[in-house]
Amino acid sequence: MEGVYLAVGMVAIYVLFGPLVLLGLYIFFDRLAESGPEGPAPATGGNGQERRKDASLWTQGDAERYVRDRASGASA
Numbered sequence: 001m002e003g004v005y006l007a008v009g010m011v012a013i014y015v016l017f018g019p020l021v022l023l024g025l026y027i028f029f030d031r032l033a034e035s036g037p038e039g040p041a042p043a044t045g046g047n048g049q050e051r052r053k054d055a056s057l058w059t060q061g062d063a064e065r066y067v068r069d070r071a072s073g074a075s076a
Helices: 002-034 060-075
Strands: none
């Protein structure tokens, strides 16, 4: 019976402290990524041009501009 209590106790420890340990690791690696040797990502590309927006964050105007630019580039 003593083994059952030990097993239940171990499961309880993992259930209670496991998420806290994972959260701590997530925070640790997130902080490492923020303060990396290269610093935060610049708002512009290497040649001074604005970095491309993520397509999933485009507004309606961004999508229309993209389609218009692609259509004018394809016909040239």
